[in-house]
Amino acid sequence: MIQLRNIQKSFGNQLVLKGIDLTVNKGEVVSILGPSGSGKTTLLRCINFLERPNEGEVMVDDFTVNSKQASKKEILTLRKKTAMVFQQYNLFKHKTVMENVMEGLLVVQKSSKETARKLAMEVLAKVGLTEKANAYPVQLSGGQQQRVGIARALALNPEVILLDEPTSALDPELVGEVLEVIKRIADEGITMIIVTHEVSFAKDVSDYIVFMDQGEIIEEGTPTVIFNYPKEERTKRFFKRINREAGILESNLSSVI
Amino acid sequence: MQIDILFIFTALIEIFKALPLTMIITLVPLMIGFLIGIGITLIRIRKVKGLYRLANFYVSFIRGTPALMHIMLIYLGLPLLIDKLAGTFQWAFQSTSIPILLFVLMALSLTAGAYMSEIIRAGILAVDQGQLEAAESIGMTNFQAMRRIVFPQAIAVALPNLCNIFIGFLHTSSIAFIVSQKELTGAANIVASNNLKFLEAYIAAALIYWGLTIISEKVTALLEKRATVYNRGGVA
Amino acid sequence: MDITLIIDFFPKLISYLHITLLILVAAVAIGLIIGVTIALIRIYKVPAFNRLALIYISFMRGTPILIQLFLIYFGLPALLTLVHIDVSRANPLLFVAITYGLSCGASFAEIIRGAVNGVERGQTEAAYSIGMNEKQMLVRIILPQALAMAFPNFANSVIGSLKDTSLAFTIGVMDMVGRGNTLIASSLHALEVYMTLSIIYYGVVLCLEKGFSLSEKKLQRFEGSLAVDTK
Numbered sequence: 001m002i003q004l005r006n007i008q009k010s011f012g013n014q015l016v017l018k019g020i021d022l023t024v025n026k027g028e029v030v031s032i033l034g035p036s037g038s039g040k041t042t043l044l045r046c047i048n049f050l051e052r053p054n055e056g057e058v059m060v061d062d063f064t065v066n067s068k069q070a071s072k073k074e075i076l077t078l079r080k081k082t083a084m085v086f087q088q089y090n091l092f093k094h095k096t097v098m099e100n101v102m103e104g105l106l107v108v109q110k111s112s113k114e115t116a117r118k119l120a121m122e123v124l125a126k127v128g129l130t131e132k133a134n135a136y137p138v139q140l141s142g143g144q145q146q147r148v149g150i151a152r153a154l155a156l157n158p159e160v161i162l163l164d165e166p167t168s169a170l171d172p173e174l175v176g177e178v179l180e181v182i183k184r185i186a187d188e189g190i191t192m193i194i195v196t197h198e199v200s201f202a203k204d205v206s207d208y209i210v211f212m213d214q215g216e217i218i219e220e221g222t223p224t225v226i227f228n229y230p231k232e233e234r235t236k237r238f239f240k241r242i243n244r245e246a247g248i249l250e251s252n253l254s255s256v257i
Numbered sequence: 258m259q260i261d262i263l264f265i266f267t268a269l270i271e272i273f274k275a276l277p278l279t280m281i282i283t284l285v286p287l288m289i290g291f292l293i294g295i296g297i298t299l300i301r302i303r304k305v306k307g308l309y310r311l312a313n314f315y316v317s318f319i320r321g322t323p324a325l326m327h328i329m330l331i332y333l334g335l336p337l338l339i340d341k342l343a344g345t346f347q348w349a350f351q352s353t354s355i356p357i358l359l360f361v362l363m364a365l366s367l368t369a370g371a372y373m374s375e376i377i378r379a380g381i382l383a384v385d386q387g388q389l390e391a392a393e394s395i396g397m398t399n400f401q402a403m404r405r406i407v408f409p410q411a412i413a414v415a416l417p418n419l420c421n422i423f424i425g426f427l428h429t430s431s432i433a434f435i436v437s438q439k440e441l442t443g444a445a446n447i448v449a450s451n452n453l454k455f456l457e458a459y460i461a462a463a464l465i466y467w468g469l470t471i472i473s474e475k476v477t478a479l480l481e482k483r484a485t486v487y488n489r490g491g492v493a
Numbered sequence: 494m495d496i497t498l499i500i501d502f503f504p505k506l507i508s509y510l511h512i513t514l515l516i517l518v519a520a521v522a523i524g525l526i527i528g529v530t531i532a533l534i535r536i537y538k539v540p541a542f543n544r545l546a547l548i549y550i551s552f553m554r555g556t557p558i559l560i561q562l563f564l565i566y567f568g569l570p571a572l573l574t575l576v577h578i579d580v581s582r583a584n585p586l587l588f589v590a591i592t593y594g595l596s597c598g599a600s601f602a603e604i605i606r607g608a609v610n611g612v613e614r615g616q617t618e619a620a621y622s623i624g625m626n627e628k629q630m631l632v633r634i635i636l637p638q639a640l641a642m643a644f645p646n647f648a649n650s651v652i653g654s655l656k657d658t659s660l661a662f663t664i665g666v667m668d669m670v671g672r673g674n675t676l677i678a679s680s681l682h683a684l685e686v687y688m689t690l691s692i693i694y695y696g697v698v699l700c701l702e703k704g705f706s707l708s709e710k711k712l713q714r715f716e717g718s719l720a721v722d723t724k
Contacts, residue, residue, distance in 0.1 A: 084622035090615035094638050094715045104623035136715040321698035323659035326691040333684040428557035456567040463556045470555035
C-alpha cells in the first residue's frame with residue numbers, strides 16, 4: 001500500500017502542492033488527471049523524492065519517510081521500493097537496451113549477472129523488444145525507447161511504478177504501442193500511479209482516478225463515477241474542454257478523409 | 258625559502274617596459290594571419306583546384322607542429338633563400354641586415370593563418386545557408402553576399418574563439434625569447450640573470466601575463482554582448 | 494642546405510622520441526588526477542576549495558607554459574627547502590612532468606566540468622529513480638557519458654601538450670629538441686635539424702589524431718548516427 005499524507009511542496013514562494021493525501025492499494029492502477037500546472041507531475045516526483053516535499057509523509061509498503069527528517073539512506077530505501085517511467089524516457093544513453101534493464105538489478109539489487117540477464121530478457125519479452133536487446137537507445141524510435149523505460153522499471157519488481165506522462169513526448173502514431181504495454185502490465189496486477197493527458201486511456205486502465213487542479217485534489221473516485229457523474233465544476237469544465245478538443249481532432253480527421 | 262617581495266615590484270616595472278614588443282609579436286601575426294585565414298578558408302570552402310590540397314596541407318602541418326618549429330624554420334631557412342636570390346640577381350643586400358623580429362613575425366603569421374582559417378571556417382559554416390540564399394535572392398552577387406551578410410555574422414559567431422586565439426598568441430609570443438627577442442619573457446630573463454633573482458622575475462612576468470589575460474577575457478565578454486545584440490530573442 | 498642530412502639526423506633524433514612521449518604520458522596522467530579532482534570541486538562548489546580551483550585554473554590559463562616551466566623549475570626547489578628536501582639536483586624531467594601535469598590538469602578540469610554539465614538532468618533522475626546512490630550515479634552513469642563527450646576536446650588538449658613539450662629543452666631536458674640542439678652544436682646544420690624535428694612532430698601528431706579519432710568512434714558509438722561534432 002502507498003500512502004501520501006499532507007504532501008506540500010513550494011517552489012520559491014509559490015505553493016504548488018497544498019497538502020495532498022492519497023492512498024493507493026496494492027495492485028491498483030491510479031491515474032492523476034488535471035490541467036497543466038496543476039501539480040500532478042510534482043506530486044508524482046515527490047513520491048520517490050526526486051522532489052523533496054516541504055511537508056508531509058510518504059509511506060510505501062509500511063516504510064515511512066518524513067519529508068522533514070528524511071535521511072539519504074531513507075530516501076534510497078524509498079527509491080528501491082519504487083521505479084519511474086519518464087516523459088523523456090531518460091534511458092541511459094551509453095548503455096544498450098539490455099544493459100539499461102540490467103543496471104538497477106546489478107548495481108542496486110546486487111543480483112548476479114546471470115539472474116539479471118535472465119530477468120531482463122523476460123521483461124523485454126513482455127514489452128516486445130527482445131530483438132533490440134543489443135541496440136543503443138539512439139537507434140530506437142521514441143515508442144521503443146519508452147517501452148524499454150517501462151521494462152527497466154518493471155525489472156526491479158518495485159512496489160509501485162510511477163509513470164510521468166509516458167506518452168506526451170511521442171509522435172501520435174507511436175502512442176498506441178506504449179499504452180498497450182502499460183495496459184498489459186496493469187492487467188498483471190502491478191501497482192501503478194500514472195500522470196497522463198490521455199483521458200480515454202486513463203478511463204480504460206485505471207481502478208481509481210484523481211483529478212487535480214492548482215495543487216489540490218479536487219475530486220477522486222472510480223472511473224465510472226468521475227467520468228459519468230463529476231460533482232465539481234472544475235472537473236466538469238476540464239472534461240468538457242477535453243471532449244471538445246477530441247471532437248475538433250475528430251472533425252479534422254473526417255475532413256481530411 | 259626567501260622571496261624578495263620588493264624585488265618582484267622592481268622586476269614588474271622593469272619587465273612591463275617590454276609590453277609593446279609583446280603586443281607587436283602578438284597582434285601583427287594575428288592580423289596578417291586573419292588575412293591568410295580568409296584566403297585559406299575561401300580556397301577550402303570553394304575547393305579551388307590545385308590550391309585546395311596545398312591549403313589543407315598547410316593547415317594540417319602548422320597545426321601538427323610546435324610554433325617553435327615554425328619560428329626556427331623561417332628564421333634559419335628564409336635567410337638562406339634570400340642570400341641565394343641576392344647572389345643570383347646580384348642584389349646588394351644580405352639577410353643579416355634583416356632584424357630577427359621580422360622573421361619571428363613572418364613565422365607566427367603563418368602559424369596564426371592556419372589557426373585563423375579553422376576559426377573563420379567554423380564561423381562561416383555556422384551561418385545559416387538561408388542567409389546566403391536570401392542575400393542572393395535580393396540580387397546580391399555571391400561576393401557581396403559573403404562580404405555583407407555572411408561574414409559579419411560569422412565573425413560574431415567566431416568571437417569567443419578569436420579571443421581564445423588572442424590569449425593563445427599572447428602566450429605563444431613568449432617563445433620569441435628563444436631567438437633573443439626582448440619581449441616580456443626575454444625581459445624577465447634579463448632581469449633574472451642580471452640580479453640572480455630568477456623566481457621573483459618570473460613571478461613578475463607571470464603576473465603581467467595573467468593580468469593581460471584577465472583583461473582580454475573581460476573585454477571579450479563585453480564585445481560579445483555587443484556583437485550578438487541582433488541575436489537576442491524577444492522584442493525588448 | 495643539405496637535404497640528405499635529414500636522413501642522417503632522423504634516427505639520431507627519433508631515438509629521443511621516447512623522452513618526449515614520457516613527458517606527455519606523465520603530464521596526461523598527472524593532469525587526469527588533478528583534472529577530475531578540480532572538476533568535482535567545481536561541480537560540487539566545495540567551499541574554499543572552489544575559490545582555489547578557480548584561481549588555479551585562471552592562472553594556468555593566464556600564463557604561458559614557458560613561464561610556468563620557469564616558475565616550477567626555480568620555485569619548487571625553493572619551496573621544498575622549507576621542508577628540507579633538496580631537489581636542486583633532481584632530473585629536470587621531473588620539473589617538466591610537474592609543470593605539464595599542472596597545465597593539463599587545469600584544461601582537463603574545465604573540459605570535464607563542461608561535459609558533466611552537458612549530461613542531461615534526466616540521466617541523473619533516472620539513476621536515482623532506480624535506487625542508485627550518488628556515487629553509483631556519478632561513476633556509472635554521468636562520468637562515462639561525460640568522458641565520451643569530452644574526448645574530442647581532451648584529444649585536442651593532449652596534442653597541444655605534445656607540441657608544448659618542444660619547450661622543455663629550455664630548462665635542460667634532453668628530449669628530441671634538447672638532442673637537436675647538441676646536434677646543431679656539433680654539425681652546424683641547424684635548419685636541417687629543425688626540419689627533421691618538424692617532420693617527427695608532424696608524424697607523431699598525425700598518428701595521435703588517427704588514434705584519437707578511432708577511439709572516439711568507439712567511445713561514442715552509443716551516440717549513433719546522431720553524433721555531433723563538438724568542436
